[in-house]
Amino acid sequence: MGLLSTIKERIFGRRQEKPAEKPEIKPESKPEVKPAVRPEVKPESKPEASRPQAKPAVKPSDVIEREKVEVVQKEEKPVAEKITIGELHLSGCTGCLVTLADNYEGLFKLLDNYADLVYALTLVDVRHVPEMDVCLVEGSCCLNDKISVEELKQARAKSKVLVAYGGCAAYGNITRFCRGGQWNQPGQEAFVPISEVVDVDLYLPSCPPCPQAVRNVAVMAYLLLKGNDEQKKLATAYLTPLMQLAQRGNEACGCDLMYDVINQGLCMGCGTCAGTCPVRAITMEYGRPNVNRDLCIKCGACYAQCPRSWFNFDVMNNYEGIMDAIKGAMQ
Amino acid sequence: MDVLGNYKSVIAARSTDKDILKKAQDGGIITTLFAYALEEGIIDGAIVAGPGNEPWKPEPMVVSTKAELLAAAGTRYTISPNMSLIKEATRSYGLDRVGIVGTPCQIQATRKAQLYPIGMRDVDDKIALALGIFCMENLSYQALEAIVEDHCNQKMESVRKMDIGKGKFTVYTERGAVSQMPLKLIHKYVQPGCNVCLDYVANLADISSGSVGSPDGWSTVFVRSTKGNAVWDGAMKAGYFETKPMDQVKPGLDIVKKLATEKITKNQKNVDARKTAGLKADGTPKGLRNPYVSP
Numbered sequence: 001m002g003l004l005s006t007i008k009e010r011i012f013g014r015r016q017e018k019p020a021e022k023p024e025i026k027p028e029s030k031p032e033v034k035p036a037v038r039p040e041v042k043p044e045s046k047p048e049a050s051r052p053q054a055k056p057a058v059k060p061s062d063v064i065e066r067e068k069v070e071v072v073q074k075e076e077k078p079v080a081e082k083i084t085i086g087e088l089h090l091s092g093c094t095g096c097l098v099t100l101a102d103n104y105e106g107l108f109k110l111l112d113n114y115a116d117l118v119y120a121l122t123l124v125d126v127r128h129v130p131e132m133d134v135c136l137v138e139g140s141c142c143l144n145d146k147i148s149v150e151e152l153k154q155a156r157a158k159s160k161v162l163v164a165y166g167g168c169a170a171y172g173n174i175t176r177f178c179r180g181g182q183w184n185q186p187g188q189e190a191f192v193p194i195s196e197v198v199d200v201d202l203y204l205p206s207c208p209p210c211p212q213a214v215r216n217v218a219v220m221a222y223l224l225l226k227g228n229d230e231q232k233k234l235a236t237a238y239l240t241p242l243m244q245l246a247q248r249g250n251e252a253c254g255c256d257l258m259y260d261v262i263n264q265g266l267c268m269g270c271g272t273c274a275g276t277c278p279v280r281a282i283t284m285e286y287g288r289p290n291v292n293r294d295l296c297i298k299c300g301a302c303y304a305q306c307p308r309s310w311f312n313f314d315v316m317n318n319y320e321g322i323m324d325a326i327k328g329a330m331q
Numbered sequence: 332m333d334v335l336g337n338y339k340s341v342i343a344a345r346s347t348d349k350d351i352l353k354k355a356q357d358g359g360i361i362t363t364l365f366a367y368a369l370e371e372g373i374i375d376g377a378i379v380a381g382p383g384n385e386p387w388k389p390e391p392m393v394v395s396t397k398a399e400l401l402a403a404a405g406t407r408y409t410i411s412p413n414m415s416l417i418k419e420a421t422r423s424y425g426l427d428r429v430g431i432v433g434t435p436c437q438i439q440a441t442r443k444a445q446l447y448p449i450g451m452r453d454v455d456d457k458i459a460l461a462l463g464i465f466c467m468e469n470l471s472y473q474a475l476e477a478i479v480e481d482h483c484n485q486k487m488e489s490v491r492k493m494d495i496g497k498g499k500f501t502v503y504t505e506r507g508a509v510s511q512m513p514l515k516l517i518h519k520y521v522q523p524g525c526n527v528c529l530d531y532v533a534n535l536a537d538i539s540s541g542s543v544g545s546p547d548g549w550s551t552v553f554v555r556s557t558k559g560n561a562v563w564d565g566a567m568k569a570g571y572f573e574t575k576p577m578d579q580v581k582p583g584l585d586i587v588k589k590l591a592t593e594k595i596t597k598n599q600k601n602v603d604a605r606k607t608a609g610l611k612a613d614g615t616p617k618g619l620r621n622p623y624v625s626p
Contacts, residue, residue: 271412
């Protein structure tokens with residue numbers, strides 16, 4: 001968790017550049033930083049109160065374990081230290097959860113070596129939201145459903161990294177079009193991206209998200225939490241734009257291509273947006289995307305995939321090494 | 332990273348295939364590499380800039396034969412959104428190993444699609460060969476029309492070849508006329524997105540190629556990745572190319588480096604200028620978005 005706050009500081013420009021690798025400093029610096037990062041989003045006291053208490057308690061033990069594992073891991077690779085991942089299912093179609101399984105044997109590899117799945121609809125027999133390192137939240141949050149709101153807040157309080165997993169959680173996606181009256185809950189009509197209710201650390205948009213994307217993020221999250229310094233640096237660089245995406249806002253549409261790419265004078269007509277759109281709402285007309293807004297489901301894939309939404313040379317220039325590393329990790 | 336990116340070797344080369352050379356812009360490198368890769372089963376098909384429904388307007392196209400490749404050979408100085416087919420090629424076309432050719436920005440997009448496959452399901456490991464072409468800047472189709480029809484005074488449909496070199500944009504017509512205009516006058520037509528591009532020689536491609544640095548009819552080839560190296564070695568062994576060492580050709584690698592440095596320096600300035608493009612109420616500058624910093 002200390003690392004996460006380090007990244008957050010890097011991104012949002014907190015004062016300390018990098019508290020380096022000093023475990024003793026972290027518990028002290030944390031309570032100062034935290035309230036500043038998440039101010040008045042949640043007026044309710046419960047999650048606020050529980051978080052700063054929970055963290056200093058967890059962190060020191062984290063740090064110690066990490067040091068131990070680096071030695072132990074060399075001898076016995078399997079069952080080494082894994083991170084814990086959960087999936088919270090809110091108002092979504094389960095496509096995101098299926099996507100996780102669409103890694104096929106890769107999923108087993110992930111679960112064998114890198115992550116324990118501690119919470120997921122139908123896959124894990126756990127009723128209440130447990131503590132976890134990474135929580136993938138699928139679906140938007142229905143404000144008319146108290147349990148959804150409560151579970152989401154619990155997930156926030158109990159996870160170190162909260163991921164808006166898929167278009168609905170990140171941007172509302174098709175639930176943005178809900179007007180109520182649908183079977184079998186006609187009274188439910190207020191669906192919001194989860195960042196309206198809780199702070200979100202990382203976005204993984206698109207509908208459905210891509211199995212390889214969640215695989216990469218899982219591997220990187222593992223490296224971030226359990227890896228050595230070099231691996232942490234790589235994982236930080238890799239995850240940074242996805243965390244910045246979470247800060248950009250929770251409204252997405254094919255219109256983003258107009259507002260934030262073409263209007264900004266950044267489009268060069270590569271065609272990525274048209275290629276990535278899951279509903280084929282985008283065609284390239286004379287070198288620029290043309291969005292059929294009646295088809296657009298507001299999943300956010302086109303903008304996130306656009307090479308001119310972000311392009312981080314520090315990661316991309318090492319594409320060969322990173323892809324080999326991920327491939328190697330999955331073997 | 333150097334302005335020329337990481338590469339294992341650089342060499343001047345020309346295809347040994349007469350059919351390809353007849354249609355090629357310079358050394359026929361891309362067409363020949365794809366022909367070789369198709370022949371050897373390294374790729375099942377390639378996304379190329381095929382003929383469109385207007386003269387000199389390219390249309391992205393998935394090809395799997397040499398005849399189709401030949402129809403797509405040569406440079407069209409306008410955008411072909413090849414990335415728009417990258418997922419489709421693995422779906423409707425059912426390709427397991429896809430080749431793609433693109434400008435540096437399109438190769439950047441390819442790598443982003445592999446590292447951050449947000450909406451690119453099952454694409455990352457199916458990109459078998461990404462070939463890049465040198466690119467200083469690009470034009471919209473309408474801009475190309477203005478250049479050819481207004482400035483060079485030739486009809487688009489009567490043009491046989493367009494070429495950029497030696498500071499001139501040159502149009503050769505079917506009936507043998509040659510029209511030229513100074514390259515300087517083209518700059519106002521360049522698409523704005525090209526002015527923030529920090530890549531000249533497709534640094535992230537497996538193999539990248541372009542005419543700059545080599546004599547007429549030859550191309551400069553950068554072999555960059557492990558994958559690219561294997562393909563290049565194979566094609567060389569199979570006799571698909573004749574080559575000359577880069578230090579023995581004129582004008583040589585220096586001109587490539589010079590142009591790359593010029594482009595990147597100029598565009599880096601443009602990127603930096605975005606930071607202070609506007610003005611806030613308190614008198615401090617207001618910035619435009621910088622894609623290299625955050626989304």
